[in-house]
Amino acid sequence: MNPVDERIVRATQGGLPLVPAPYARIAREAGVSEAEVLDRLESMLADGRIRRIGAVPNHYALGYTANAMTVWDIADEAAGELGAAVGALAFVSHCYRRPRRLPDWPYNLFAMVHGKSKEETEARIEEIRSLLGAASRRHELLYSVRILKKTGLRL
Amino acid sequence: MDEIDRAIVNRLQGGFPLCGRPFAAAADELGIDEALLLSRIKSLLKRGVLTRFGPMYDVERMGGAFTLCAMSVPAADFERVAALVDAHPEVAHNYERAHRFNMWFVLACPSKDGIEKAIAAIEAETGHRVMNLPREHEYFVELRLPA
Numbered sequence: 001m002n003p004v005d006e007r008i009v010r011a012t013q014g015g016l017p018l019v020p021a022p023y024a025r026i027a028r029e030a031g032v033s034e035a036e037v038l039d040r041l042e043s044m045l046a047d048g049r050i051r052r053i054g055a056v057p058n059h060y061a062l063g064y065t066a067n068a069m070t071v072w073d074i075a076d077e078a079a080g081e082l083g084a085a086v087g088a089l090a091f092v093s094h095c096y097r098r099p100r101r102l103p104d105w106p107y108n109l110f111a112m113v114h115g116k117s118k119e120e121t122e123a124r125i126e127e128i129r130s131l132l133g134a135a136s137r138r139h140e141l142l143y144s145v146r147i148l149k150k151t152g153l154r155l
Numbered sequence: 156m157d158e159i160d161r162a163i164v165n166r167l168q169g170g171f172p173l174c175g176r177p178f179a180a181a182a183d184e185l186g187i188d189e190a191l192l193l194s195r196i197k198s199l200l201k202r203g204v205l206t207r208f209g210p211m212y213d214v215e216r217m218g219g220a221f222t223l224c225a226m227s228v229p230a231a232d233f234e235r236v237a238a239l240v241d242a243h244p245e246v247a248h249n250y251e252r253a254h255r256f257n258m259w260f261v262l263a264c265p266s267k268d269g270i271e272k273a274i275a276a277i278e279a280e281t282g283h284r285v286m287n288l289p290r291e292h293e294y295f296v297e298l299r300l301p302a
Contacts, residue, residue: 001217001218009212009217012209012210013209013210013212014207014209015200015207015208015209016171016208016209016210018178018193018196018197018200018208019193020176020178020179020189020193021175021176022177022178023173023174023175023177024175034175038173038174041173041210042173044210044212045173047216048213048216049212049213049216049217050210050211050212050213051169051211051212051213052168052169052170052171052210052211053169053170053171053173053209053210053211054167054168054169054170054171054208054209055163055164055167055168055196055199055205055208056168056205056206056207056208056209056211057164057168057204057205057206058203058204058205058206061202061203061204062164062204069252069259080292083292083294084294086294087293087294088294094293095293095294096290096291096292096293096294097290097291097292097293097294098223098288098289098290098291099288099289099291101286101288104286105225105256105286105288110223110288140254142252142253142254142256142259143252143253144250144251144252145250145251145252145253145257146250146251147248147249147250147251148237148240148241148249148250148251148258148260149240149241149246149247149248149249149260150247150248150249
């Protein structure tokens with residue numbers, strides 16, 4: 001990462017300044033022009049280093065209190081197509097393929113499912129189960145009990 | 156949460172403008188004014204409805220490394236292990252989950268060998284094995300939980 005990008009990242013990773021001209025403020029902090037800040041942010045958005053710019057909600061505060069990590073054992077050859085289908089569901093916030101760790105851990109597809117009640121979350125998990133059908137050999141739900149630490153990612 | 160708050164949460168989860176007066180531009184689209192949008196965002200942050208407002212960086216694309224780890228910790232040892240794990244600055248978040256693997260945390264490091272070092276240190280300190288589950292593929296969707 002070039003030093004200008006790094007200064008911009010450091011100046012923005014805690015959030016944008018909540019002032020009418022936030023990019024001008026960041027530019028002053030990073031010692032570059034506002035035009036350069038806009039240009040660098042645009043290019044980081046284009047190449048995926050920035051996923052998006054905007055509001056990051058706390059899903060608990062929005063009432064999503066029943067949050068389950070669901071894990072599925074999917075035949076490797078079907079995992080790509082089915083992973084994409086599960087990831088496209090509106091109530092799935094993250095969907096990843098990860099390695100199995102046999103014999104302890106047979107699951108290779110992870111999907112985070114959010115609901116406002118345990119019933120809602122379970123109905124949604126059922127929707128995933130029927131979407132996957134016989135391609136899922138087994139699955140488990142891991143409800144969160146407690147947040148032990150949440151600081152967010154810091155560079 | 157009133158209609159304005161809900162509109163902010165639902166419509167500003169991405170696509171915040173890159174221009175000289177972005178709050179004014181975004182406010183315009185929501186049919187409110189700049190000062191009101193700024194004060195509402197401050198209030199949503201203060202009340203914990205939003206955790207941040209700004210760019211969301213992708214650690215891996217930024218050149219860093221990151222992985223999901225799980226441990227199976229006996230109940231009697233759980234608090235001790237949680238304190239040891241949480242003390243590592245590489246641990247970005249850590250959740251207790253109802254499962255035989257009852258502790259799940261994300262490690263984020265500037266480089267890949269940082270991950271291996273952190274795992275080795277946690278195993279040595281706690282006396283328990285860490286299962287490392289790096290992502291192999293992400294099926295990406297924008298996180299857009301409606302308010």
